Amino acid sequence: MNTGAQSIALGQDFTPQTVHYNLSVNELVNTSLARGEGVLASTGALRVVTGKYTGRSPKDKFIVDEPSVHNQIAWGEVNRPISQDCFENLYAQVRAYLENRELFIFDGFAGAHEKYRLPIRVINEYAWQNLFVHQLFIRPTEAELEAHKPEFTIIAAPGFQANPQTDGTNSEAFIICSFEKRLILIGGTHYAGEMKKSIFSVMNYFLPLKNTLPMHCSANIGKEDDVALFFGLSGTGKTTLSADPKRRLIGDDEHGWSADGIFNFEGGCYAKCIDLSAEKEPQIWNAIKYGTVLENVVLNPKTKVADYKDKSFTENTRAAYPLNHIDGAVIPSVAGHPKVVFFLTADAFGVLPPISKLTKEQAMDHFLSGYTSKVAGTERGITEPTATFSTCFGAPFLPLEPRVYAKMLGERISTYDTKVYLVNTGWSGGSYGVGKRMKLAYTRAMITAALNGSLEKENFKADPTFGVLIPEHVDGVPSEILTPRNTWENKEEFDKAAQDLAARFKENLKKFK
Known part of the structure; x- marks a missing residue:
């Protein structure tokens, strides 16, 4: 043509x-x-190297x-x-x-x-x-x-x-x-x-x-046509957590929420590959085949097998593949109104609960705040997690005043009685450099409990610093990690770090009030 x-x-x-x-x-x-633009990896994927610029x-x-x-x-x-x-x-x-x-x-x-x-x-x-x-x-x-x-x-x-x-x-x-x-x-x-x-x-x-809300989120759907959204900046787990073998993927990054329901902006996924394994992320692992573009992934010079642990080029290694590389993906990628929304944050302070329930007002505050830590490699100059507030979990991509998007989300939460949870996929037991990253298996268990409704049946207690509601029990998750203060050896240091982050939240929200 x-x-x-x-x-x-x-x-x-x-x-x-x-x-x-x-x-x-x-x-x-x-x-x-x-x-000579690239070479084939052992899986048939096309590996390319982008040189000086390996992120936005x-x-x-x-x-x-x-x-x-x-x-x-x-x-x-x-x-x-x-x-x-x-x-x-x-x-x-x-x-x-x-x-x-x-x-x-x-x-x-x-x-x-x-x-x-x-x-x-x-x-x-x-x-x-x-x-x-x-x-x-x-x-x-x-x-x-x-x-x-x-x-x-x-x-x-x-x-x-x-x-x-x-x-x-x-x-x-x-x-x-x-x-x-x-x-x-x-x-x-x-x-x-x-x-x-x-x-x-x-x-x-x-x-x-x-009158359609654009969103920086992934989405999937269960057997009961229950739609879930996962908001979060790059590196917080949008792609990983939405790629659930028990649910069908709608999309991994960008969606719209109209009066008709939600729809994907894209026909493919752009997944981070650093430390990728078949055990932890089987859907992404299996999607990397012929037709996939691998960016900045190190290959064995003889076997062409990808080494997903190697950060020689960048930590922001990526795989771009079409949705039909994911078994059971929803194509065309449209669905109804979401029942559950997750705000994903990689908290470098290590003080936010691994999962907590938000009121509508808290949801709007956290949406406008968009707190997370930018992880290494997603932008030039970021070499370690850096605490940041990214409005609507997507500030770099919002041409309009942020309250335009926040108002639209609030209206939809009310109209469709959508439940909202804050999920910390970041650090536990201490801040970055001391604590450890939250185990993916625990995060998946908490997400599952929220999706199947069992989490709503648990007893909740208010976090004394942030006011969010923390469940006292989640199947498959050690109870002591649900309350982050319990995981720190030095409780005074935890209290200081929590108050510090709370103050940052308060200061950041002033510009929206």
Whole structure:
């Protein structure tokens, strides 16, 4: 399918060497190998190395300051403005860079629900990145492809580097969104996650206009059609905990909640691979096969077997694979209204309970707070867990004022009587460096109890510092770890750490009151 140079958003007089439209997985894998972009792992997955950039680069992300969006965007450290002139200048440079190059184009959708989906086009300099977006976004049917008209386009040219002194960027890398031109420019970084998250930010802008809540969460569904959502930043367990063999996966990262229920934005998963094992995460382990893109995973030079413990390239090793690599995944990935919502936090202080029940008011506070610890590798410069507040568990991707999203969530919790739990997947027995990370088996047991309703039958007590309700018993979990103070040898140090975190919560919430 060749619809001409004009349709690829690079202008009528643009003359690429070759344009490949909507290649198959097999064609993209073979092309990537032929071009030396990657190698096959022993499982058949395509392993690539992204070089200097192995995670998102938030300081290099910009929104074009245009008249139609100027009063809508919550400008600041997250949504950094860049002028229209700078954007046009970079666009011209990227366009010139791509002249006479081989290009790869993917046409598809963001959003599994036909009523709310966004038709997108992605133009790639590299075949492996085109495979990435093919696996991560919603793949159209042949009939849908024939009628496809992109409403937003990504142009990804990792080999082009900006000049900060003349181009208005902070480094050689840039991720720039123009809502007026419906165009995203990405350059200077080979990390494929920038494409995925750019479209997520776009959905976070447009969907509230359709009275639909965009969410940074994973989702799954049980045999009784009971839907659960898992909110959390990267590294808190969204992908791991939603990949439950006893439940069907809807999606691992991005969803919308409309009047019709929930729906996945994507057609694939982007799972962290560090310390991956078949025993702990069998669904993810088995999904890494032919057609999967492995980012920055170390392979044995002779056998090509992946060493998921090796952090030589980065701790943020990743696998991108389509949903159909997960047995029993819900396709198309749409479902009803959630019965249970989990807020996942990796508490580096080690003072939050491993699971606690929230009132609606507490839920709104914790949603606006979005407390967690950024884990090593997910962003440049993060080498150890760092306490942070990320509004709505997704501040880097929210173009609008955070209270817009919080209000929508509160309305849905009330309307559908959704239960909300705070789950600490972080540290127990001490803060980072002293305590240990919560055992995955215990977290799964607590999640299961919340999902099957048995947790609601337990006795609860209020945490004296945070006010959340802590269960006194959970099947399969040692009772002493349910109350975090019990796990610390030095109780005075625990009290001090808990008060410190509570004070941080209070200070952070002031800006929303």
